[in-house]
Amino acid sequence: MGKDRRSSVRVGDILDDSQLCHIIKKCIGDGSWQLVSAELRPAAAEGIAGFLGDHFRLTVRIKLDGRLVIIRLFVKSLPLNNAPKAEFIDEHHFNKKEVSIFKLLDEMDILVEDANPFVANALLYNESILVMRDLTPEGYSTTNQLQTFDLPHVLVTLASVARFHAAFANHETKKSLALQRPYSIVEEHPHINVESNFKDTPWIHSGAKLSANIINTFSNKYNTIPDLETKFLKQFLEACDELAEHKETLNVVLHKDLWVNNIMFKYENGVPINSILVDFQCVRYGPPAFDVTFFIYNTTSRSFREQYEGTYLKHYFNIFTEFLDVHTKSRLKVLGYDFEDFLRWIEYSKRFAGLGGIMLGPYVLMDPGTAQVTFDDPATFEKLTNEDRSEPVLAHARRCAEYKRRLVDINEEFVERYVRP
Template identity: 25%
Template sequence: MEQNIPAWLDEALLAAALQGGEGKEPRVKVAHFTAESALPPGSNYSSHIFRVRVVYKVGDSPLEHSASLIVKVPINEGVLKEVSEHLDFFSREPEMYRDRLTKMSKKVNQEFAPTYFYCPFKNGLILEDLKSEGYVMGDKKTQLDFQHCQFVFRSLAKFHAASVACCRDDTTFLDGIGDEIFYVEQGPMVEDSKLLITTFVKHFINSLDDIDVDKDFKDFLQSRSEKMWNAGVVASTPKTYGLNVLNHGDLWFSNLMFKYSCGDVIDVKFVDFQRTRFCSPAVDLTYFMWTSGDEEVRGSRQKELYNLYRHTLNSTLEQLGCPERLTEEELQADLESMTDFILLNISSAVPLMVAGPDDAITMGDISFQNLGSDKVTEKFKRVFNGKIFKAMIPTLVKQFENWRKSIGK
């Protein structure tokens, strides 16, 4: 057992999870278990995640069973602690797993996420370990090819359609999971959050001095740098007219698990539902495309994937008896409206996502009070000097510029 496993991760916790609650029957008795950190540095930023392998007996049966579980608890340090003290940042993910995902999955007869187990801790999660079921995470070095992206877009379309149907059934469906809490115009953390985004963008701009990118992009980025925060606000606000859906909100390769047969993708599941929000589906679509699609996908196959998404969404809505539809014109307008949001994510999300173990920074490492300190500045410099980041940015920027100019932005 690793030394950094918390004392509360014990036999009593695991028994309660496996039997569905404390005092539930039939009783589970844990024979033994092992635990280890589930993710290496650079793969996760807002939670501690442990992989637990447990051997147990049920009731009076002498038979031993085994299970592999994921135990997830929020990081309570730095920026994340400061945010959680003012905003209910971590409560929506347990709510999604306990209730909403079950309802959405029943609508379309598809499991979107790992199975949820009882967890007594506020904002904690105990989940099925998808790795033990043959699922694996994508590779940040290569990102996701067209076949992988097809599976993601089909599943995402059904996820979005299911949310529309659930909203029609229950006017309280979005309570606690639909409102944006970070990119907001008013609130106790607005100025601090703006400062965080501004800091990321500043370091991104500085990093371009050592990277071969076109001057047009540098000029455009500089002209938009003061509007990055507002881009997040606009993107995360529900449209007055047209189709809004429950977005996953943080759909990128490390929050996707794929299953294969003979080398081909046969299934994908989503994880990490801390950033759900009710707004345009283009939030999920563009966030995934520009953080996780590979060069071929971004360069020449976006339209195919967006068409696949729209057709799957509309056919699923029809099957569910929902009158809502997403037209090609509305989708295109939504995608074009996300130009600054895409730039925001290239500047602030991508560097963190592709950071290697030696370059990684977590939100527990920094606080709003020390963003300008020499120590934190050095951490940011390492992120923006990461090998994968510096290698991918020239092509990513060129493809963004081609896309931006193609829509006349």
């Protein structure tokens, strides 16, 4: 395995002195302090995987009132050693979307001290860099990329998703009342509703090619279907069109990238007691059901979904309703948005959710070290993104039985539900 190019990145490559000073003051207040050291190391070496940026842990040591204080931070930056990826991120406004979310969260004033927060505060954010407190010392961690969630993990995550959705629904209601007219977040942040990948793009076409190759190579059920790539592509493009702002129902800001590495858990006696949602580069605007199903299809097995769907959907909706203010509840009543309507949107959103699992699975189910070598090479980035990623994915599937099983299962389910009929 090649050396991680990020290991040569230094603090000064991504943060200037004024930015570092700003971060320290956000952490300690206005006291007098002296910088002792600032150490940066790649987070990928610790199992932190991420596609849309470089990830680091930053340890800052300062002297404060005669004592040594250690500040532990998590940093995400534009790739410094992969120009094609940096251009890809910039072109599609991924970081601009995340900046908008933190601006909105600041405006909503919900990032206050909370024993069970559902999102983490940002100490510094712009379109090049995001700096947050490292949540690991506070007891938060992610799960292994191949581990499917059990019911406690699903319920605690959906509680945070519900609070996330309710916060934006309440914000739009508050703004509508102040303006005395219907208000939508996309009025001020239109790029939130711009889709970068899930539309008729080379990325989707190459995904259809890969899905056909996965089925034809590994499936014992559906490897005789003719013209499978074309059939996958037709369903993929139709599914892409389904995630949109729908005027006749409730729309909220959607995370739209809820897989294991974007959800951090805190445990008590081995049981998850809270989850924090991170990474808002892929947000969209649409019916809440799309977030729920996207999360479920990326983190659970088909047998789990069939056994517990009624339980986790009711749990989500109850918490969502609990965190709505009275004016938003009245607005939803006018829209006719109740539990039954939510369930109808759940069924409507499942094809897009299946597509999300299919498209992201080859990346996010691969162990971080292999994923870095496979997908983060500037020489092959564009080819694997826009032409054909089958060779490295199939090769890894042959080496890792669980990776293969997860990819085959999600693709076979999609064939059964949408392609074969």
